[in-house]
Amino acid sequence: MATPEEVEYEKFLERVRRTVYIDELTPLATYPVIEAAFNQFGTVKSVSFIPNFLGPKELPIGVLVEMETEEMAKDVTATVTQLPFMVAGMPRPVRATPSHPHMFVDRPKKPGRKIRFRWINPNDPDFDKAKKMKRLVRKHTAETSFMLKKQLEEADKLSKQQAETAITHHKKFEMCDKLLHDGVAQKLADCYNIKSYPYR
Structure with a gap:
């Protein structure tokens, strides 16, 4: 019998499988632009921008596009990298790859996972x-x-x-x-x- 945590995590993994990670997006790519572009492959359920924490805001950003089904997500991954992404009428190259659990800020705790840490003193061998x-x-x-x-x-x-x-x-x-x-x-x-x- 699965625990509530395991059920919740399995639902999260289903969302991961139907989500595509789009890389190298220009900052001009807004929510409506992305939604309209990927609705050509099916129904877009959500669009989540991943902030760029290592540089200024104008640097290229990534985005998680959740499709309605896993098959739609696979179509996006197979097609988008081969074709330019149109932004304001101009083609821009992008990369599309399957998403991974660590990309989601709201990911639940994986059942059975434990994180251990300790302080290290200067005289410690490590x-x-x-x-x-x-x-x-x-x-x-x-x-x-x-x-x-x-x-x-x-x-x-x-x-x-x-x-x-x-x-x-x-x-x-x-x-x-x-x-x-x-x-x-x-x-x-x-x-x-x-x-x-x-x-x-």
Whole structure:
């Protein structure tokens, strides 16, 4: 007979299995944008943003997207990484992976799990190991912050390139539209004896 804690944890694991972790999202990706994008794969039950604790708010963020079923979550994972994520009409690369229990802030305590800790004095044999671990954590934090900063610079560069491309295409469209409306295209077609169709 399962205990109430075991039942609660099993329900939590079911939620984990139908949730997808989306990485490298631009801060421009709001709740409505994400919900609308992933509703194409099924029904989105919830969207939870994971704050970036290692750097400024403008750094790329992660998000947990809970789908209605596990199958929908698998479809998202299989498809999203292969296609760009559209934000404000611009494609942005993202990564989609299955979620893990440690990603959830509201995760319940795992039945039977115990956490033990103790204070270590300078004369303790494990004191040097603890100091090395502390230095390693600081090093990893600095490396992660540097990588996130580089990632933000690349995302900003991509955004500027996409904006310039959009402006260029818009100018070309305006020029073509003007040529058709002013009758220049028809005159050129007549000059070179090219059959043309009326602009609609």
